[in-house]
Amino acid sequence: MKVGVIGCGAIANIIIDHIQPKDNIEFKYFFDKDTEKAEELTEKTNGILCENLSEMLNDVDLVLEAASQEFLKQYGVEIVKHANLMNMSIGALMDEKFRKELIQTSKNNHTNIYAPSGAVIGVDGLKAACIGEISSLTLTTRKSPKSLGIETDKCETLFKGKASEAVVKYPKNMNVAATLSLSCKRDIDVEVIVDPSVDRNIHEVHAIGSFGEFKTITCNQPIKANPKTSELAALSAIKKLKSLNKQFHVGT
Ligand SMILES: NC(=O)C1=CN([C@@H]2O[C@H](COP(=O)(O)OP(=O)(O)OC[C@H]3O[C@@H](n4cnc5c(N)ncnc54)[C@H](OP(=O)(O)O)[C@@H]3O)[C@@H](O)[C@H]2O)C=CC1
Numbered sequence: 001m002k003v004g005v006i007g008c009g010a011i012a013n014i015i016i017d018h019i020q021p022k023d024n025i026e027f028k029y030f031f032d033k034d035t036e037k038a039e040e041l042t043e044k045t046n047g048i049l050c051e052n053l054s055e056m057l058n059d060v061d062l063v064l065e066a067a068s069q070e071f072l073k074q075y076g077v078e079i080v081k082h083a084n085l086m087n088m089s090i091g092a093l094m095d096e097k098f099r100k101e102l103i104q105t106s107k108n109n110h111t112n113i114y115a116p117s118g119a120v121i122g123v124d125g126l127k128a129a130c131i132g133e134i135s136s137l138t139l140t141t142r143k144s145p146k147s148l149g150i151e152t153d154k155c156e157t158l159f160k161g162k163a164s165e166a167v168v169k170y171p172k173n174m175n176v177a178a179t180l181s182l183s184c185k186r187d188i189d190v191e192v193i194v195d196p197s198v199d200r201n202i203h204e205v206h207a208i209g210s211f212g213e214f215k216t217i218t219c220n221q222p223i224k225a226n227p228k229t230s231e232l233a234a235l236s237a238i239k240k241l242k243s244l245n246k247q248f249h250v251g252t
């Protein structure tokens with residue numbers, strides 16, 4: 001599988017460091033608006049540096065988007081006309097008009113869109129549970145001021161509302177709210193808490209439905225290069241990428 005990478009920051013670096021020759025995944029093209037970051041990955045992989053997206057589109061099986069919601073909204077539809085898409089900035093897909101256009105275009109062009117579970121556990125169980133009725137589904141995210149990009153010494157709720165609003169207000173911190181929402185086709189209830197006493201990115205999910213009830217707490221190790229982002233997000237993409245070459249699939 002030949003892959004083009006858009007966004008050569010924290011997630012892309014972890015992914016590339018973990019993929020081995022036996023995985024049969026070739027990271028070939030790299031683009032980032034920060035050219036130095038793209039150059040670093042190009043050198044590391046002996047790949048090709050791109051000045052724009054179109055330079056890679058006709059020669060890749062899959063584009064890995066690890067850039068931003070803004071990029072995905074602007075170029076996602078163009079990508080799925082040519083190649084499969086793995087997108088990390090899933091918050092962009094809470095925009096229904098964009099999501100429908102993206103999915104319809106991928107259908108028309110026989111390409112696929114993969115959104116890894118990202119920085120939250122339990123998406124597998126939630127997808128299964130949603131076959132039945134879900135009566136309540138909430139996400140409480142607790143992050144340090146550094147992770148949220150603010151300065152404060154007070155622990156307080158910064159936001160309470162729907163996932164669709166959270167991904168707009170916190171585009172670099174609340175993609176998990178979109179993953180949970182889209183995995184069960186509802187705009188879930190979200191609370192964002194800034195807590196100076198934590199050094200992890202913590203996501204608590206509480207689901208109640210006809211299946212029963214579950215509570216999960218993911219205490220994520222932030223990535224040093226970008227404390228907004230948790231290591232698990234990159235690891236979930238690695239697992240998903242590797243699964244695309246496999247015949248045996250465990251879990252939903
Ligand atoms: N699904 C999930 O659970 C999670 C998703 N994410 C999301 O994944 C994405 C990548 O995260 P991460 O690797 O930590 O981010 P980083 O900021 O470390 O890396 C992203 C890189 O992409 C570049 N970039 C941003 N917008 C564009 C654009 N329009 N065109 C070209 N390059 C662009 C950035 O440049 P610059 O720095 O100059 O903006 C940066 O170099 C983010 O959107 C993040 O919010 C993160 C964590 C969890």
Ligand SMILES: O=C([O-])CC(=O)C(=O)O
Pocket residue numbers: 118119171172173174175176177201202220228229230231233
């Ligand atoms: O990495 C995390 O903990 C979550 C995150 O940034 C996001 O959902 O965008």
